[in-house]
Each structure stands twice: as C-alpha cells, then as structure tokens.
Amino acid sequence: MKFPGRKLSIPYAVFLILFVFLPMVVVVYYAFTDASGQFSLVNFMSFFQNAKTMGTLFYSLVIAALTTCLCLILAYPTAYILARGYVKNPLLILLVYVMPMWINFVLRLTALKEVLTAIEGNIAYYPFLNTVLAMTYDFLPFMILPIYNAIVKIDPFLWEAASDLGAGPVRTLWRVIIPLSMPGVLSGTTMVFLPAMTNYVVLDLMYNSTYIMGSLIGSYFNSYGWNRGAMVSAVLLLFIAFLSFGEKPEKVEHIEKAGRADAAVPGGEPI
Numbered sequence: 513m514k515f516p517g518r519k520l521s522i523p524y525a526v527f528l529i530l531f532v533f534l535p536m537v538v539v540v541y542y543a544f545t546d547a548s549g550q551f552s553l554v555n556f557m558s559f560f561q562n563a564k565t566m567g568t569l570f571y572s573l574v575i576a577a578l579t580t581c582l583c584l585i586l587a588y589p590t591a592y593i594l595a596r597g598y599v600k601n602p603l604l605i606l607l608v609y610v611m612p613m614w615i616n617f618v619l620r621l622t623a624l625k626e627v628l629t630a631i632e633g634n635i636a637y638y639p640f641l642n643t644v645l646a647m648t649y650d651f652l653p654f655m656i657l658p659i660y661n662a663i664v665k666i667d668p669f670l671w672e673a674a675s676d677l678g679a680g681p682v683r684t685l686w687r688v689i690i691p692l693s694m695p696g697v698l699s700g701t702t703m704v705f706l707p708a709m710t711n712y713v714v715l716d717l718m719y720n721s722t723y724i725m726g727s728l729i730g731s732y733f734n735s736y737g738w739n740r741g742a743m744v745s746a747v748l749l750l751f752i753a754f755l756s757f758g759e760k761p762e763k764v765e766h767i768e769k770a771g772r773a774d775a776a777v778p779g780g781e782p783i
Contacts, residue, residue, distance in 0.1 A: 536749070539745050539746055539749070542738045543555060543739070543743040544746075546739060547739060555739050555742075555743035556747075559740075559744065565728065565744075568725060568728050569725065569747070572709045572710075572724045572725040573709065575647065576704075576705050576708035576709040577705075579648050579651060579704060579705075579708040580655075580701055580704045580705045580708065583648055583651055583652050583704050584655060584697065584700070584701065586648070586652060586655075587655035587659055587700065588659055588697070590609070591656050591659035591663055591696075592659075592663060592685075594606055594660055595663035609656055610653050613653055617650070617713070618713070618717070620649075620650065621646055621714060622717065624645075624646055625646075625718060628645070628718075635718060639718065640719075642718045643715055643719055647708050650711075650714065651707060651708060654700060654703040654704055654707075655701075655703070655704050656700075657700075658696040658699035658700040659693060659696040659700055661696060662693040662694075662695055662697070663689065663693050663696065666689065666692050670692070671684065674687070702752060705751075705752075706748065706752045709724070709725050709726070709748065709751070710725050711724070711726060712724045712726040728744055729741055729744045732744050
C-alpha cells in the first residue's frame, strides 16, 4: 500500500502547527497587547526606553556576537579539512567533536570551570573572557556540523573547474567554496547566536551572574506578566528572523550554476 507524499507530511504539519506556529502566535499576541487585551506598543516602548534592559540586550548581543565569531573562526577550517579528506577517518574525528554533547551540559561546564581555575587561579578575574570561552566550547559542534555538511555536498567538479580556470587553492576557497557553503554558515550562526544570547546557565557558573536576555525573559514573566515576557521573546524572534533570512537561496544556486557553466566552456575566463 502506497501513501502519497502529502499524507506522509500530515504528522509533521500537525507538529509544526501545534508546537511551533501556535506558540509563536501566542507570543506575538501577548507582546502587542496590554493586560486588558487591547493592542498596545507600551511593552516595547518600556523595554527600549529602560536603560537597564537595553544594557542587558547590548551585553547579550556582544557575548553572542563574539561567541558566534569565535565558533566560526574555529569551525570553518575544521569542517573544511574534514570535508576535503585531508585527514584519515574524518568521520571519526567529527565524532570526537560531537561526543562532548553526550555529556550533561552542567557537568561539561563544571569540568571546564575547573580547568580554567587551574590555569587562571581565580576565574573571577576574567569573567567576560571565561563566559565567551565557555559558550564557544559548548556551541562549537553546532557550528561545525552544518558547515561540514554544506562543504561535503559541493560538487567535486567545481573544484576541478576552478583549478582548470587558473584559480589557486586560496582563490578557489574564496570565490567558490565559501559562497557555496554559506547556507551551512548561516545555519550554524543561527544555531549559535540565539542560544548564546539567552544561555544564563553559563554566566551563572562562570560569572555568578544572570545578566543576560534568557534570565531577563524569566524575570519579566514572573514580575510583569505574560505581556512583558512575550515582548522580550518577540524581540529575540526579530533577531533570529534577521539571521535566518539574511541570505537568499537563489544567490547560492546562481553561483553553483555559473561555476558549472564555466567548467563546461573550454578556455573559460579565469576565476
């Protein structure tokens, strides 16, 4: 008995509606209404006019941006080397990067805290640096995996075409590989940036502080009700939407088609 593709997608669609779409509708509704249920922008105005909340937002953005950049700097060369097969057993090495994710999050941070304490003597001297290092350690696999998958899927003929057109390894990486791997970069950036903005557990363990957006959301829900808490969540949704839709898939497809067309033309223009 065969099932049409549309019927097989029904459970997935139901799951998305119940656990993704409807909760987002609830968040948006409460964010743009007051306690009486009337449409209002007071929640957003009170947030952006408050120096403390804006300070928390800015601090969270700085931590998330630095964590994301550091993860990207470490993850891209690693994913590139593994995807290109420059090492033996790349899947085994990839597994080594993922294995820490099998251990409890708090246990991993506690172990890292002990290591940093042995190196620095007192981690209270460098709270901001230790926070970024801890978040990088925690979220690095989430950046490596999507970039690795994106590079592995690149057509091998594009590498050869770039070489035939006179491009060296560096120019091939810059003009061909990096543009085609951008979906993986954007996916990894999304998976790192937003959790880094809200992960107050790292600050609590490394800094003995919860001065970050995640704890702010919880305090707003407890102190001011659903409307204020949903408003902070909506602000974070805007950030993640900006990251998610920053790159158009059509641009990547255009680059790949252009690379294949140049490869098919003998004596094509150098890249």
